[in-house]
Amino acid sequence: MTAEATVVAPDIRPLRGSWLRRAGSLRITLVILPMLAAGVLLAYEGPAQEYATWALVLPLTLLAGNLMAAIATHPAFRRQGALLVFHLALLALVLLVAASRLCYLKGTAEVLSGGEFAGLKEREAGPWHRDRTADLRFESSGFTIAYKSGLRRAGTHNRVRWRDGSGLPHEQTVGDQEPLVLDGYRFYTTHHKGFAPVFAWNSGKGPTEVGSVHLPAYPEHEHRQWNEWHPPGLGQPVWIQLVIEETLLDPSGPTEFRVPAGHHLVIRHGDRRLELRPGESANIGGGELRYVELRTWMGYAVFHDWTVPWLLATCALAVLSLAWHVRCKHFSRPWRPDDHGELRGMES
Amino acid sequence: METELRLLWVAIVAYVLSGSVAIFGLVLKRRPERFVLTAMAGGLLFHVAAIALRWDRLGHGPFVTLFEILSSNVWSLTLIYCLAYWRYRAVRPAAAFVMPLLFVLMGWLMLSSPEEGHFPVTYRTPWLYIHVGLSKVFLGCVLIALGMAIVVLLRRRGIALARLAGMPADGRLDDLAYRFMALGLVFQSLMLVSGAIWAQDAWGRYWAWDPLETWSFVTWLLLAFALHLRLTLRTTAPTGAWMIVAVFGLAFLTFFGVPFVTTAPHKGAI
Numbered sequence: 127m128t129a130e131a132t133v134v135a136p137d138i139r140p141l142r143g144s145w146l147r148r149a150g151s152l153r154i155t156l157v158i159l160p161m162l163a164a165g166v167l168l169a170y171e172g173p174a175q176e177y178a179t180w181a182l183v184l185p186l187t188l189l190a191g192n193l194m195a196a197i198a199t200h201p202a203f204r205r206q207g208a209l210l211v212f213h214l215a216l217l218a219l220v221l222l223v224a225a226s227r228l229c230y231l232k233g234t235a236e237v238l239s240g241g242e243f244a245g246l247k248e249r250e251a252g253p254w255h256r257d258r259t260a261d262l263r264f265e266s267s268g269f270t271i272a273y274k275s276g277l278r279r280a281g282t283h284n285r286v287r288w289r290d291g292s293g294l295p296h297e298q299t300v301g302d303q304e305p306l307v308l309d310g311y312r313f314y315t316t317h318h319k320g321f322a323p324v325f326a327w328n329s330g331k332g333p334t335e336v337g338s339v340h341l342p343a344y345p346e347h348e349h350r351q352w353n354e355w356h357p358p359g360l361g362q363p364v365w366i367q368l369v370i371e372e373t374l375l376d377p378s379g380p381t382e383f384r385v386p387a388g389h390h391l392v393i394r395h396g397d398r399r400l401e402l403r404p405g406e407s408a409n410i411g412g413g414e415l416r417y418v419e420l421r422t423w424m425g426y427a428v429f430h431d432w433t434v435p436w437l438l439a440t441c442a443l444a445v446l447s448l449a450w451h452v453r454c455k456h457f458s459r460p461w462r463p464d465d466h467g468e469l470r471g472m473e474s
Numbered sequence: 475m476e477t478e479l480r481l482l483w484v485a486i487v488a489y490v491l492s493g494s495v496a497i498f499g500l501v502l503k504r505r506p507e508r509f510v511l512t513a514m515a516g517g518l519l520f521h522v523a524a525i526a527l528r529w530d531r532l533g534h535g536p537f538v539t540l541f542e543i544l545s546s547n548v549w550s551l552t553l554i555y556c557l558a559y560w561r562y563r564a565v566r567p568a569a570a571f572v573m574p575l576l577f578v579l580m581g582w583l584m585l586s587s588p589e590e591g592h593f594p595v596t597y598r599t600p601w602l603y604i605h606v607g608l609s610k611v612f613l614g615c616v617l618i619a620l621g622m623a624i625v626v627l628l629r630r631r632g633i634a635l636a637r638l639a640g641m642p643a644d645g646r647l648d649d650l651a652y653r654f655m656a657l658g659l660v661f662q663s664l665m666l667v668s669g670a671i672w673a674q675d676a677w678g679r680y681w682a683w684d685p686l687e688t689w690s691f692v693t694w695l696l697l698a699f700a701l702h703l704r705l706t707l708r709t710t711a712p713t714g715a716w717m718i719v720a721v722f723g724l725a726f727l728t729f730f731g732v733p734f735v736t737t738a739p740h741k742g743a744i
Contacts, residue, residue: 152706159699163692170683232679278592302595303675314678427678434680441667449660456653461562 150195158192161185190220208451215444222440226433228252233259233428235313238322238338239268239421243313246428259428262308264288269301269319269424271383277345277375282315284424311430318425319383320344321351321368323391329359329413340423341368345375352392360411365394368420385420475531479588481524482545486580488517489552493573500570500637507559507566514556521549537602538591540734544583547610547729551576554614555621564642565650568621571628575617579730601672608665613725615658616697619651620722623715626651630712648711651718652704658721659697666690689728697721 148154162185169178193213197203203210233246242265251257269284282301288308289295300306306313322338339355352367371388375381391402395410402408407416492513499506525545529535536542555576559566626644628634641647669687670680681687700717703709709717 152702155702156699156706159695159702163695163699166683166688166692166695170688171685274592276592279595281595303599305678312678429678434674437680438667438671441663441670445660445663445667448663452656452660456656461650461653 146195147199150192150197150199152196152200154192155189155196158185158189162189186220186224190217193217193220206451206454208447208454211447212444212451215440215447218440219437219444222433222437226252226431226437228254229432231255231257231259231311231428231430234316234318235426235428236318236340236423237264237266237426238324238340238423239266241266241338241421241423255430258309259311262311264306264308264313266424267297268422269315269383271319273375273381273383275377275379277377277381279317284315286313305429310432311428314427314429316425316427318343318346320347320423320425321385322421322423323366323368324418324421325355325357326416326418327357327413329357331359336418338421338423339366341366343425357410357413357415360413362396362411364410364415367392367394383422385422389420391417475528475588478524478527478531481520481527485517485519485521485524486584488513488520489548489573489580490577492517493569493577496567496569496573500567500634503637505566507563510566510569511556511559514552514559518549518553518556521545521552525549532590532593534593534597535603537597537606538593539587539589541583541586541588542591543733544579544586544730546606547613548576548579548583550610551579551614551617554611555617558618562650565618565622565625565647567638567641568625571624572617572621575620582730596676599672599675601668601675605665605668605672608661608668609729612658612661612665613729615654615661616718616722616725619654619658619718622647622651623718623722626711626715627719630715644711648714652701652714655697655701655718655721659694659701662690662694662697666694686728686732689724689732693721693724693728696724 162182165181165185168181172181193216197210197213197217203213229252231249231251233249233251235243235246237243243262246259249257265287267285267287269282271282272280274280284300285297286300286306287295287297288306298306300313301315305315320341320343322340324336324338326334326336328334335358337355339353341351341353344351351370352365354363354365356363369390369392370386371390372386374386375383389403393400393402393408393410393415398410400408402415402417404417404419407414409415492510495506495513496510498504499510525536528542536546555569555572559569625638625641626647629638629644642650669690673682674680700714700721703717704714
């Protein structure tokens with residue numbers, strides 16, 4: 127065995143401001159973590175929703191500041207690489223979540239079977255989201271939904287068609303677990319779907335126009351299958367009710383969502399009440415309303431957030447580095463207390 | 475269904491026998507560890523047979539109804555604890571405190587209806603197994619830590635000092651318990667990430683702050699707080715033990731309280 131002289135390198139780290147060290151104190155982390163927990167509960171479980179944003183933004187900002195200061199000043203982060211990567215990943219996560227809130231879009235859309243996507247019905251977006259949904263085009267070619275006994279929804283299969291940037295046609299079946307992705311916008315089929323009577327309307331002052339009226343979701347609103355419609359050029363709205371003349375979805379056995387073979391529409395316009403079957407027409411307010419056919423519509427949840435793959439990658443990095451840190455810290459020493467000779471008076 | 479229930483009853487009886495013998499062993503200063511381990515392992519075998527029969531009959535795993543969730547958790551927690559019991563002889567007497575906690579779940583299980591539930595179409599994904607599996611490992615890690623924490627707390631209060639004298643010192647138990655807590659943090663993090671991936675695929679959002687997601691995140695924060703507290707303030711073993719009790723309590727309420735008291739959908743069953 128040879129004795130080696132140990133040379134202790136002088137501490138050449140620049141002297142950091144004591145305020146930065148204080149800001150990065152783990153004691154402050156111990157205050158901020160409960161603040162964040164309280165903020166989360168206040169924002170999402172508490173009654174005062176108007177303070178939700180600040181209840182989260184304040185502790186998250188403090189945590190990010192504390193984390194940055196700790197990374198800059200705490201020597202443990204230089205000694206333990208995995209711990210450093212984990213905390214850097216946490217910091218990146220906070221920044222990505224903030225970016226996500228600024229740039230995301232959430233919305234809903236309804237598309238007629240055989241019709242084209244024509245914009246969002248409802249929309250909620252961050253202030254920095256550049257909305258490109260008006261440029262999106264796809265056609266729904268219809269869908270099938272199977273139900274098990276007791277009207278328990280099984281699989282949804284929605285056929286959609288679209289053209290890519292070079293004009294090439296594409297066809298895809300989307301549904302549960304599989305969205306349609308167009309230009310980063312993800313269209314998910316939902317349990318909101320229903321019927322849509324298609325009308326041809328001629329007001330007598332121009333060409334015939336064809337349009338559809340989406341009735342409330344079925345079977346969710348089975349007993350509320352009516353809606354109002356303002357035909358172009360007609361002052362008073364038309365009230366339309368779908369009357370289904372058969373048991374469409376029988377809960378006693380397996381069944382499938384379909385357009386009812388036996389049905390008619392009840393139309394009310396002012397004091398007038400009339401009934402129409404597919405192909406029949408009626409004069410209303412000086413124009414001609416023809417009931418063409420009954421189709422279905424599918425409701426979509428629309429989502430766009432460019433941060434999602436980055437969030438996933440950062441989460442993966444965070445968990446891997448945490449696991450590596452735990453491995454370095456805790457698996458380098460024996461786990462069994464027995465190995466330390468502390469087991470006394472116990473049988474094997 | 476009758477065979478499944480009979481097998482489940484046999485498993486429960488084996489678990490209760492195992493736990494009861496562990497308790498009596500501690501009280502009588504005996505070490506019937508081989509019997510405790512054998513009864514626990516035997517119960518697990520009967521239980522896995524009950525779960526497998528039900529799985530085969532319904533065509534889906536134990537993920538939907540209260541009965542199925544409780545049954546799978548009793549099985550997974552007992553399995554994880556059984557492995558710890560087999561591997562760490564020094565902490566075996568803690569079984570006398572851990573098994574009664576599982577008795578609570580078993581009692582609840584026997585009172586719940588074994589009727590079939592609707593297996594939502596969004597559950598037909600490998601992420602279900604990954605997410606649920608990780609959550610069970612997380613809770614198992616915290617359960618093992620809890621057993622050691624209870625020993626520390628009892629000894630600090632002067633209870634059963636002689637009976638627990640054979641176990642490692644408080645400092646060593648605290649160290650070992652917090653290793654399991656650190657492992658728990660890894661598995662809980664993985665559980666949250668896998669749940670987010672599944673939610674993005676199934677419902678078009680990776681995180682929606684539904685009650686279960688919210689309380690899971692709060693549990694993650696409390697676990698991170700407990701680890702930071704121990705590191706920063708060099709807390710004593712009893713303080714660390716109380717933190718473990720708090721984390722387990724919150725995790726338990728999140729797992730078994732929130733899903734059954736809230737009407738907000740986490741399960742995608744609509």
